[in-house]
Amino acid sequence: xxxxxxxxxxxxxxxxxxxxxxxxxxxxxxxxxxxxxxxxxxxxxxxxxxxxxxxxxxxxxxxxxxxxxxxxxxxxxxxxxxxxxxxxxxxxxxxxxxxxxxxxxxxxxxxxxxxxxxxxxxxxxxxxxxxxxxxxxxxxxxxxxxxxxxxxxxxxxxxxxxxxxxxxxxxxxxxxxxxxxxxxxxxxxxxxxxxxxxxxxxxxxxxxxxxxxxxxxxxxxxxxxxxxxxxxxxxxxxxxxxxxxxxxxxxxxxxxxxxxxxxxxxxxxxxxxxxxxxxxxxxxxxxxxxxxxxxxxxxxxxxxxxxxxxxxxxxxxxxxxx
Ligand SMILES: [Zn+2]
Numbered sequence: 619x620x621x622x623x624x625x626x627x628x629x630x631x632x633x634x635x636x637x638x639x640x641x642x643x644x645x646x647x648x649x650x651x652x653x654x655x656x657x658x659x660x661x662x663x664x665x666x667x668x669x670x671x672x673x674x675x676x677x678x679x680x681x682x683x684x685x686x687x688x689x690x691x692x693x694x695x696x697x698x699x700x701x702x703x704x705x706x707x708x709x710x711x712x713x714x715x716x717x718x719x720x721x722x723x724x725x726x727x728x729x730x731x732x733x734x735x736x737x738x739x740x741x742x743x744x745x746x747x748x749x750x751x752x753x754x755x756x757x758x759x760x761x762x763x764x765x766x767x768x769x770x771x772x773x774x775x776x777x778x779x780x781x782x783x784x785x786x787x788x789x790x791x792x793x794x795x796x797x798x799x800x801x802x803x804x805x806x807x808x809x810x811x812x813x814x815x816x817x818x819x820x821x822x823x824x825x826x827x828x829x830x831x832x833x834x835x836x837x838x839x840x841x842x843x844x845x846x847x848x849x850x851x852x853x854x855x856x857x858x859x860x861x862x863x864x865x866x867x868x869x870x871x872x873x874x875x876x877x878x879x880x881x882x883x884x885x886x887x888x889x890x891x892x893x894x895x896x897x898x899x900x901x902x903x904x905x906x907x908x909x910x911x912x913x914x915x916x917x918x919x920x921x922x923x924x925x926x927x928x929x930x931x932x933x934x935x936x937x938x939x940x
Contacts, residue, residue: 621853622808623815629827630811630854631862632846633769634658635673635741637834638688640706641681642923643781644914646788649836651678655688657839659695665846668695671769671859673702673741674834676727677931689731698735701725701766702743709748710876711934714756717748721761737860740766745774745831747885749876758871769859770868770882772818773828775810776897777803777838779905782916784837787909795909800841802905806897807832807845808852813895814883818867821886827862831881878939 622628637658638651655672662670672692678685689699704723712720721740725732732738740761747768748754761768780803787795811830818826832838832845849856862868872885884894906916921938929936 619851622812622849623819623825623853625819625825627853627855628811628815628825629857629862630773630849631827631829631857631859632662632667633671633673633741633771633829633831633859634662635702635831635833636675636706637672637692638674638678638685639781639834640675640924640928641678642927644785644919644923646785646836649839651685651688651834652691654834654836654839656691656695658834658842659692659697661842661846662697663695665843667846667856668697669736669858670697671700671735671739672697673700673739673769675702675706675743676704676724677706679727686728689728693731693734698737699728699732700735700739700741700769701728701732702741705928705931706743707928707932707934708744708746708878709742709753709757710746711929711932714748714753716933717757718760721757721764725764737863738765738767739769739859739863741769741771744879745771745881746878747871748874751874754871754874767863767869769829769863771829771831772826772868772881772883773811773814774831774881775806776879776902777807777831777833777835779897779902779916780837781833781835782914782919783905783908784835786911786914788836790909790911792909799837799905799908802901803837804841804844804848806901808848810895810897811849811854817883817887817892817895820892821883821890822867826867827857827865828883829859829862829868
């Protein structure tokens with residue numbers, strides 16, 4: 619089994635975002651945010667990982683206050699919570715004032731649970747820090763004044779892409795598609811971790827502690843154990859978010875850009891003129907079109923169900939690019 623890094627062990631802090639998933643995405647019968655949260659929390663603990671930070675936006679609490687049970691269950695399993703805004707809008711879709719108020723709104727809803735964590739971490743929605751340093755700076759000043767530190771993402775694998783295809787495969791009982799989606803999900807987690815580690819070595823001359831993201835989805839619930847095992851077999855040493863945050867690559871600020879879905883490490887790469895890792899477009903296409911089901915084509919479900927209503931709530935003009 620080749621190591622993630624040819625240079626030796628790679629330190630990885632696992633983080634889980636949006637275990638109460640974005641409004642408007644379908645879930646198979648019997649699968650709820652609470653089921654997913656409990657499962658992921660238990661899988662992590664079974665692998666010896668406790669004190670894992672979960673960053674889940676709070677918007678769905680407005681319509682369904684009972685979902686608070688998901689946040690509570692995360693803590694009951696021995697993990698910690700951070701602030702991930704209320705609406706989960708990209709900062710470029712809001713003014714600095716709006717975005718700061720949105721952070722405060724999340725604080726009002728789950729602040730008493732965030733309080734229980736040893737450190738106060740904030741994570742930008744989609745790790746998007748805005749299109750200008752002025753706006754980014756305004757938000758940074760606000761989170762600092764609120765006692766938070768930004769916990770960026772320095773390794774991810776576009777795991778959102780599997781959500782709708784996996785829903786289709788599960789509800790239609792297409793086991794071949796489910797297997798293909800699970801296999802590609804796991805292999806992409808491994809390959810993208812290796813690609814982010816390689817990018818970090820290019821940028822910083824050595825391996826850095828990576829802050830890895832997985833979302834609270836149905837397919838994550840079904841594969842997280844296998845992914846953690848695969849990481850361990852490939853030389854990953856799991857560390858706390860606090861330890862990862864002591865590295866300047868993580869606590870420093872990469873220059874802003876206005877692209878959608880570029881994480882903190884990818885922003886360093888863009889500033890340095892180095893190509894940043896992305897999921898292979900052919901694989902992305904294979905995943906997005908798997909297990910076709912009438913009325914559930916991937917792009918319309920993500921756009922009409924989730925992204926356009928989100929832009930509307932944020933008062934923004936919809937301008938998403940994939
Ligand atoms: Zn998120």
